[in-house]
Amino acid sequence: MGVYSNFKRVDATGKVTGEAKYTDDLLPERCLVAKVVHSTISNGLVKKIHTEKAAALPGVVKIVTCFDVPDIQFPTPGHPWSVEESHQDVSDRKLLNQRVRFYGDDIAAIVAEDEVSAARAAALLEVEYEEYEPILSPAAAMAPGASVIHQEYPGNVLKKTGFKLGDCTYAEALKEEGLVRLRKNYEVPRVQHCHIEVPVSFAYIDVNQKITIVSSTQIPHIVRRVVGQALGIGWGQIRVIKPYIGGGFGNKQDVLYEPLNAFLTQQVGGRPVKLELSREETLACTRMRHRMLFSVDAAVRSDGTLVARKAEILSDQGGYASHGHAIVANAANEFKQLYHDEKALEIDCATVYTNLGVGGAMRGYGIPQGDFGLEAMIDDLAACIDMDPYEFRLKNCVKEGYEDPHNHIKFHSYGLEKCMEEGKAFIHWDERRAEYAQQTGPIRRGVGMAIFCYKTGVHPISLETAACRMILNQDGSVQVQLGATEIGQGADTVFTQMAAEVLGITEDKIYVISTQDTDVTPFDTGAYASRQSYVSGKALVKTGKVLVKRILDYAGEVLARPAESLALVKNQIVDKDSGKVLRSLAEVATEAFYSLQHSVHITAEETSHCKDNTFASGACFVEVEVDIPLGQVKVLKIVNVHDSGKLLNPQLAQAQVHGGMSMGLGYALSEELLYDEKGKPLNDNLLDYKLPTAMDTPDLHVIFVEEEDESGPFGNKALGEPPAIPVAPAIRNAVLHATGVAVDSLPLAPQKLVRAFTEAGLISKGGEGHV
Template sequence: MSVGLSQERLDAKAKVTGRCRFTGDLALPGTRIAKYLHSTIAHGRVVDIDTSEAMSVTGVEAVFTFADIPKIPFATAGHAFNLDPAARDKEDRLLLTDHIRYHGDEIAIVVAVDGLTASKALKKIKVTYEEYPAILNHDQALDEKATELHEGSGNRVGEHNYQCGDVQAAIAEADHSLTGQFQTQMVQHCHMENHIAWAYMDDTDHIVIMSSTQIPHICRRIVSQALDIPMSTIQVIKPAIGGGFGNKQDVVLEPMVAFLTKKLGGVPVMLELTREEGLSSTRIRHPFRVNVDCAVNNDGTLKALAMDVSSNTGGYASHGHSIAKAAGSKVVPLYPNAALSYQAITHYSNLPSAGAMRGYGSPQLVYAVESIMEDAARKLGMDSIDFRMKNVAQTGDTNPLTGKVIESAGIRECLIKGRETFGWDQKKQEHQAFKSGNIRRGLGLACFSYGSGTYPASVEIAGARMILNQDGRVTVQIGATEIGQGSDTVIAQMAAERLGIPVSAIRVVSTQDTDTTPFDPGSFASRQTYIVCQAVAETGDLLRQRILEHASTMLELPAEQLTISKDAVVNGDKTVHLSLNELALDAYYHKTRGQQLTAEVSRKVTTNAYSYGCTLIEVEVDIELCQLSILGIHNIHDSGKIINPDLAAGQVYGGVGMGISGALSEELLADPETGWIYNNNLLDYKIATMMDAPDISCDFVETHEPTAAFGNKSLGEPPLLSVAPAIRNAILDATGVAMNQLPMSPKALFTAFRDAGLLDSVRPQERAHVSH
């Protein structure tokens, strides 16, 4: 048995000892270095660009501007191809541009023998701009007099709506109605490894791209489109990756390095972004403005929820409206029995381009929804847990948006377990002594629901190949990309479970190569384990059957009487023992019988399972200092069957930490007049470090999801979804002040406390030291 046990990560030793090889470690001798010239304005046109002095710098091999690139618009979002042209991502990018749409837009690129030379040449390029007023928010973008950032768009990227039940009637008939407006901020992924890619040509027309990408197969297709060259002439290789969180679900560098090597006769060319470039010139999380109407009855029944979202995608669409669309669909399974309505619009602006980021729009919407849920509970005088328990989904409920039955929903069990393990009721009593004065304490709760993949919005397909090697061990090749989350280890466990051999006898090839690896769209949408488990299970079953059939021939026994146990084929009473090593050698080298024993399956998945969970948090607020301390935070998840408990807990710890940082401090700041980015560096962009992390605890409620081969559901993105609203609700419980805008930084707390009159009511002599 392998599934359900904590196995050490396959890549653990290589990563902690430094033997793991990332994209930058694999560069070829003689690799040239490329560097972008970024715009210094947020909106305008390049009216003149002079590259002559840059070209004269010794060691510079080429300088290209927007005048030199193919004029082929392409989409950068990492989605599987859609056969419906109307449903495809917006094709609004060029390799370089003279129409500046955000501060940091790429207008030229230098290729030199090394990075210092390239940087020196960049400083010698002279650019003259015609600057236009910056368009930064919803009202400016959709003003009928606004300049179009992309011709014919009206600055609209997309919009849609849905309604489940009669929302207006439900609001009118309910005992109480509430409204709220919530605003989220620009947040950046800050993965450890910056964006990096390099390319070379190994013959007359074959381009090899090495890239830190979450989506190698999709990347190949987009490069083909951007350069108008056959897909089969492009090979994308993904080695080890130092994190992505969705930022590498966009094709950011790969078309450019392919273009450069092709222009320079096939020499290897590398493009690696600095942290400053990564913060402002890759992708960010979409800022959402969310208006919510909520209706409840006196008994705590949620009658209606109406959500109105404006999503700001920045200068280019990237994932565009699919973020707001996905967010709207993923919240429905949490409260499926209320009347629900959702309308959303995504617009362009002169801010950095927004794309996929962990949670894919759900953190923004869950923040709004779970905040209004808390407001409703307080209006009714109900306990936060009791209110959620009355309204959340149960197994057997119907998702009103899809009409399909929810096969597994453990959210009620999560709340019950959380109440007990977190000591909710006891803490609630203790906090009565902290409801006045300078030091106050509060409890917060928030829930979430989330999908396992993109179906039915997009095709879901995964491929797996297994090979019995000559020594009796098994090699697994999968298209699913390991980006640091531990999926290779989980895949090894699933393969071992189906084959009946130890995990130690499995090798998962972590490098994806589009020329040899089975097709898979990539790592995103918390799809990996849920989608790939179907292909891995079927491939394992197929290889196992082929092994037993060959053993049947060798042993002259019916295959039905044989099984695989550890490293051998045995019969029922284990009186017959044939090692897999002996069997493999026979299959490979017997002169007349056998063949290389392999199996391969490509599987399309046409189901989607919903994960559930909640965050419970205890905070202490120093009113005078406008300072928040997290005394305890507990995340509980229904992710179906947990394949590897230690890795699952690691996902939760990382996700909660990311959620805390985004809730309390992170914000990419733009000048409200010009769109100029203030803080595209890790000194001024306030990301939490390990020194800022509180004690985090987690737990799981294991349900069985019947649509998954091992009963499992998503876990990668859910841990951060409910963190921000839980913190907001705890601050509300402690102080009576509702923080309806992120981040909830000391500066934001000061403004809110001042406006609420709290700072005037707290006298310095009332300060009390409270031991943590």
């Protein structure tokens, strides 16, 4: 079948039958259990931890506090390491922290014979704090007199960056007469990934005194490096194994608790130690999508020409850097990569430490936040000049051939405008905009849209490297090993298709090894950035070509023919010109292994240092029904239209988009992590955190515009993260069309909408909707 076909997932049977083994399924016998003890304040200092009562409890093996761990600060984000210091991540976290920086910070750990004993001991620890005033917003963090969260950053600002484009400044652009100007603020909240499998690992020391960590992670090779840095030991002393994984969405693109788990097994003589988080700990103490605040200022002409824009973006980082400023910098890039300003564009952004949960990577890596601030502004600008939002976008969006002026990423292929056309036709845009223009009554309908673009991989901002190994088996089948990780997205299936295509053998003869083991698996930085089918795919293609050459070289020797006259087609060695079958690949493979004259074990392993990138793009169109008195939004019809290059597996591609759209629905309508005035989480559980269910999900429609991209190994480009980007702003803009009310923050929860509709006069003070 090869690529571009609906080949069945290679892991489907194992997953539906339960044969696929996840981390918790692989626990060794007599495995100890670790429990992390979290702070009960959000800002302060641990003065003393009384452990006597806990230590006396039967079953307790070891208690470790923040006073017992190495005095080493290390980075946690899943970025490639760099030999250049300027490209290295911020090291601001220890295994356990005496300086408390958010409610739930890690201050101690219990190792016990069982989970009950560990939990009981954790409850018996008595902690003395020196408590400071909680800092719960970027404004409070930057205010004079605010306590310093990290001594290395005395103003609590992790980093500031900005850029200016155009022939003049924004202020100079405003001197033109007749411009229509918009000044507004937009805001997006913290949300959580809510992957099915919580973070879990177990660690032990093997007979060679190597620390082995089995973990549910997206980035096994990066975990290995960070554990070494955190413990101050050689990276070769660590082995990381990644089995099947129950989702990550970026949360497991951070090194979460593997370093602490490695340290704990050291403290108990190398015995196996399991460290699994509860759902509550996962929600509150791991990573989350950053809250961001956008202050925008824009000017347009009455004909719809976008003249100039200025934006200031604040990213609420929480207590630790994690992926840090890279997220908001990515959000800022969307402003220049999606629209062209005739005269000027100025962007300034800052990442600010606060005493709330830690922001990190989450599907879209800052672009969902940036796209909301941008696409809400675009609809509001169109409304200012009474112009159709679709036509406004079409007039001002970047055109074919766009190249980012700073990082030089290009639209090697461009399907954005075609995506807009397809979405417009599907939603019946013109008809619905006219039909819903003059509505009255408590129930109203509207249509909205949002567009986006998203790069494929991280070059040139960071390193993109991947390796692949292929081994010819005796029966003519091929083992394929990559450091790229299957985390539920279907990577192993697509790699199987790619391998079959490039080798010239059928998919049933390809065995992709799903488990990554840093001792034996070729290097790859992991699953993130929608990079794997693009970056790791190039490594696979490069390796496959080498393997085919070596197979044909040997076959030529066996057949006494020039290798150049041979080809490998559907598991057969054939004459390249006539197609005549000369020998089966299985026969040649057996000969290679066991020949008494010339035994060769035919393998190939290659590295691809990817130095290219490209943009994927698309649009979301949505029709909603708004119950004004109840503040409820019902999505009636929704479609995502994507240009992700050639589709390697259309069914898998559709599934990716469905998943991303579902995440976008929650971001738009219900999800938000809430905190009290002390910084304590209020809804760190799946009862109070309003995650949409199947009952809340409308039919999800997907359209693809397949523009072959010359830079992709098979004409493909990013698809994993893009589906989550445009849904929320499209829904917001549909509510604007339905009601005339611009709600400028997410989520569009009933309480917020009722308040906005009341302020707009759509609901009387008595609560009745105007008819």
